[in-house]
Amino acid sequence: MRIIREKQQVGVQSMHYADYMFLIKVLKRNKKLESVCKKVATCIANILCGTTPADACRLSLVSKVFRSAAESDVVWERFLPSDIYQFPLLLNYGYAYAYAPKKALYLALANRPIIIEQGTKSFQLHKKTGNKCYMLAARSLAMACANTHYYWIWITDPDSRFPEVADLRFVWSIVFRGVINTLVLSPNTQYVAILVFKMIYPESFYNCPMELSVGILGGHGSTKFVCLDPIIKFPNDRVVGLQRPILRSDGWLEIEMGEFFNTDLEAEVQMSVTEVMDDDNDDVNVKCGLFIEGIEIRPKE
Known part of the structure; x- marks a missing residue:
């Protein structure tokens, strides 16, 4: 002793x-x-x-x-976040979260995401560290023509955690963005933003680079160029060497958008996906067959 x-x-x-x-x-x-x-x-x-x-x-x-x-x-x-009991949703689940042993509560929040804010976000704990993780559902993203059925429709997907996902029907160019307040995240933590999606017509994204940006409003930001087509066999000069998506265990594809460090100060993190147009080529691909689940914000491992 x-x-x-x-x-x-x-x-x-x-x-x-x-x-x-x-x-x-x-x-x-x-x-x-x-x-x-x-x-x-x-x-x-x-x-x-x-x-x-x-x-x-x-x-x-x-x-x-x-x-x-x-x-x-x-x-x-x-190991639990200090503000965990401020989540009213904890009392709405059959696990009786608020009165469960703390380890059981931790594992329940780490093993399965909880849908919050009318299905527009999910909350989860990072299993190794206990830091907070969020996913912004497609419904919470600012998407051009998102409510015009000619361009996008909203469907259910059995692989999704959310009640609906965005199904791209027809657009000439893609632009959408999401925002999250740093106060809901764990302080003094390096985070990474991840685009989560599926494709059934990857050929419509053939040789089409995308610009992914992540940054704190009024502060540091980063931009990268990627190719969302996971199976392209003969890339041209526009996409050669660009990062490609990888398959997740839940059946979706993911690609890293960028990183940011969250201090204990309030700020807004902005994340965007923008198609890079080819000024030298008027033959623009029509985009379709893209399913957006959302943007995940999780601690960098």
Whole structure:
């Protein structure tokens, strides 16, 4: 016990390999710790509060004492966002989130996105860190002619988390954008914005570069050029070497739009997708067969 108290007084902020070994050695040095497991678990829990959810899960395998500490509400309360109980939606789900054990609450919010704001956004915790993740549904994006059925229609998709997605029918050029306030995100965190979509007619995007932009209004921003066609075999000079989308585990495609660092100050992050027109070629492809689920904002790994 004295050894653990001394370790706490040092002020452990994060647990690295040396910290793991220290705690394991404590158990081996004094086998009688099991008989005072409650006090030991409290001390260990205080140390685990300075680690990450992934660390706590790994350390729970060390012994019964560690498992008791690593599964305590004290530890998992620390991993949950401080404002989590300000979400009224927590009381509307059968999990009885507000009264569940803190680890169960954490895993429920990390394993499955929750749809909020009338189906226009989803909220989730990043499983490894506990940082907040959001997805802006296509309905929350500013899309030209979004309510004109000749150009876009709104359909259901069994693979989507949202009640509806945008189905592109016919446009000559693509432009849409989304906005999120930094106050809803985790502070002091590097975030990445991800465009999530599907294609059934990738040939309509043949050799068609897109400009993806992410930036804080009035602050730093970044722009990149990508090709949304995932299967193009004979690219021309306009798209050679450009980033392509990758397949997600949920069946959608995703492509990174850009990154931004979220401080603890309020600001708006603007994200946009714009087709790059070819001024030297009047033969513009008609775009169709694109399904937009939304823009995901998640911590950079």
